[in-house]
Amino acid sequence: MEPSKNIEPILRIKDLKKSFGDNHVLNGFTLELFEGENLVLMGKSGSGKSVMIRCLVGLMQPDEGSLEIMGKDISKLAQKEFNELRTQLGFLFQGSALYDSMTVRENLEFPMRQQNKTEEESLKLVHEALDSVGLRDAIDLMPEELSGGMKRRIALARAIILKPKIIIYDEPTTGLDPITAKEIIQLMRNIQLNYKTSSLIITHDVDCARVISNRMILLIDGVNYAEGTFEELSANKDEKIQAFFK
Amino acid sequence: MMTTSQIGNKLVNFFTEIGELSYFAGRFFKELFTKPFEFKELLRQCYNMGNRSLFLVGITGFILGLVFTLQSRPTLMEFGAQSWMPSMVSISIVREIGPVIIALICAGKISSGIGAELGSMRVTEQIDAMEVSGTNPFKYLVVTRILAATLIIPLLIIFGDAIALFGSALVENLKGDVSFQLYFNKVFDAIKFSDILPATTKSFFFGFAIGLVGSFKGYNCTKGTVGVGEASNSAVVYTSMLLFIIDFIAVFLTDIFFEL
Numbered sequence: 001m002e003p004s005k006n007i008e009p010i011l012r013i014k015d016l017k018k019s020f021g022d023n024h025v026l027n028g029f030t031l032e033l034f035e036g037e038n039l040v041l042m043g044k045s046g047s048g049k050s051v052m053i054r055c056l057v058g059l060m061q062p063d064e065g066s067l068e069i070m071g072k073d074i075s076k077l078a079q080k081e082f083n084e085l086r087t088q089l090g091f092l093f094q095g096s097a098l099y100d101s102m103t104v105r106e107n108l109e110f111p112m113r114q115q116n117k118t119e120e121e122s123l124k125l126v127h128e129a130l131d132s133v134g135l136r137d138a139i140d141l142m143p144e145e146l147s148g149g150m151k152r153r154i155a156l157a158r159a160i161i162l163k164p165k166i167i168i169y170d171e172p173t174t175g176l177d178p179i180t181a182k183e184i185i186q187l188m189r190n191i192q193l194n195y196k197t198s199s200l201i202i203t204h205d206v207d208c209a210r211v212i213s214n215r216m217i218l219l220i221d222g223v224n225y226a227e228g229t230f231e232e233l234s235a236n237k238d239e240k241i242q243a244f245f246k
Numbered sequence: 247m248m249t250t251s252q253i254g255n256k257l258v259n260f261f262t263e264i265g266e267l268s269y270f271a272g273r274f275f276k277e278l279f280t281k282p283f284e285f286k287e288l289l290r291q292c293y294n295m296g297n298r299s300l301f302l303v304g305i306t307g308f309i310l311g312l313v314f315t316l317q318s319r320p321t322l323m324e325f326g327a328q329s330w331m332p333s334m335v336s337i338s339i340v341r342e343i344g345p346v347i348i349a350l351i352c353a354g355k356i357s358s359g360i361g362a363e364l365g366s367m368r369v370t371e372q373i374d375a376m377e378v379s380g381t382n383p384f385k386y387l388v389v390t391r392i393l394a395a396t397l398i399i400p401l402l403i404i405f406g407d408a409i410a411l412f413g414s415a416l417v418e419n420l421k422g423d424v425s426f427q428l429y430f431n432k433v434f435d436a437i438k439f440s441d442i443l444p445a446t447t448k449s450f451f452f453g454f455a456i457g458l459v460g461s462f463k464g465y466n467c468t469k470g471t472v473g474v475g476e477a478s479n480s481a482v483v484y485t486s487m488l489l490f491i492i493d494f495i496a497v498f499l500t501d502i503f504f505e506l
Binding site: 054057058059083084086087089091093094095097098099100101110111113114158 | 282363366367370371372374375376377378379380381382
């Protein structure tokens, strides 16, 4: 699905600033994500990527700047409204973050708790999400019985269970072997095609960025250092930019 | 040797933590009465805490009653007062030793368990995942655990007291030829309403403290896996300390209202 840039962005971050004491992590970071777009954000460890997404999903308060999701400034929303908006966001955590004490089915049903769905409806959605990641047979397993790749897939199934408009991927291929990483990248592409989502992908993985990105932003010292397509950025002669593609 | 500023910093940290714990307790009461109510999770926590601690509390109570009676017997016999054994043991166990010892055992098992579980959920981003999915993790994880501990600890204490009295009766039966019926008749003659009410009331506070401190330490856990260990360990230390403070206040109030 090609991104449509002639409309308002589905996600907008403007002049985001966040400091921890004297450590200025984000110094005016700006981002716009358009409908149907796969936007990859790359940056070195400690460059503020995780802080940015934590601010975006409300796990951290920014010092300055605005965050808009689907045209709504999240700082102006009441907690209940923000929680409703959060159901339009899928989030794939780096470590999968599956709930240890729950089965795969319970993990997937968890985001539907506030949705007043019947058991049949919930189960149908669980099956649909598990089919999307090819793990229907794992429905009754506990997270400890799953391999790293399977955990990532189940986490992905949980992220898409409510059919969100935006999915945020935090290092989706980190810690996986190359073959499993490729499978996850393929799944991300399939999900974008089937669910018509927009994706914000934070990664160090150049292969992942090459395959999946429509556009990329390089984050250095808490600001947008460069922006463009993978081809444009990888052809750029700037040393700092080239460091990402070596 | 610590400098004045180091002592000052320690005091500031201590009072900051007390303040944070009070805020955490305040948030518990606020969330307790707001919808949605997590009954299913509450029942699951009650079952987990009660069922998993039953054996430990039973064994502790049994040995407590057994040892207490064996140790007290020679002294009472010296004064020819062994017939006072059921009264003495039952009042001691029901009023003080039973609730305090069993609450301490539960601090070691339940409070540290909550601290470790929530701490591990915090560092593996499971709590963040709940929040991002639009669920209130405080309500789901913390309120249910504190409430479950508040409800279950008094039951465990009653169970532990009963087993302790059984242990004591067994010793009296084997060593003193006192029948179980006679022993328990004397126990029920000796125990009064003014023994049971304060003990039961304070056991609810013990349960609250066990749930509160364990949840506070686990929910605010930082520093990765090291932090999980610290959360679990400090949950036990702080809970134990808090239990003695609650016990002191409870005994003080009991003395005012029931004239010990």
